Amino acid sequence: MKDGRAFVFVCVAAICTVAALISIRAQQAVARDQLQQQLLVEPPPIPVSLDEGRKLFDKLCAPCHKFGAIGNEVGPDLTTMTSRLKKKDVVDAILWPSKTISDQFETTIIQTKGGDLISGLAQRENAQAVFIVTAQAPDKPIRVLKSQIAERKKSAVSMMPDGLVDTLGVGPVSSLVAFLLGRPPR
């Protein structure tokens, strides 16, 4: 009898957790759609600050992106992207990183014989090893010996973190976008 009650309790708790997670996901999706719409209003209703945009870039994006003279080249160099991408493409790439990924930047997932799972960009490789750049430490590629690889596959999920700007609000994100659409620092 006691076991039965405990079981019911655990089930109810599990169902509530799943429901809560689903509703958080749904709220995030709505919030991001709204953010996208607000960011695309022309001209921007709130004054943008290129200084603030640059600070945000330094903190959140520079570990992986070059823009003019600043940042690291882990993901695509953003210096000349405006010749290819419109404002909406840039906004979408920031809000939904996995929506479009060029082949060159597909994520590699490696399962090692020791049971480790490593996911990131295969930056380079030689006969013995492959070097994987991870989102956690983009400046320190992980060397994986080929003899230790159990499985290696590509994934359609970007290594660019999802939700990077979710908590910033429309003002700061507008500034970041304006900075990226403006003249790259020299």
Ligand code: HEC
């Ligand atoms: C951990 C590394 C990482 C971080 C941090 C990161 N990105 Fe990315 N980003 C990538 C990778 C890898 C790609 C290519 C795959 C893709 O399109 O998602 C990419 C793609 C992009 C693209 C599309 C570029 C193109 O040429 O199509 C834009 C725009 C972009 N990122 C902007 C940003 C901005 C703005 C930030 C900071 C808020 C940021 N990224 C943070 C790794 C990162």
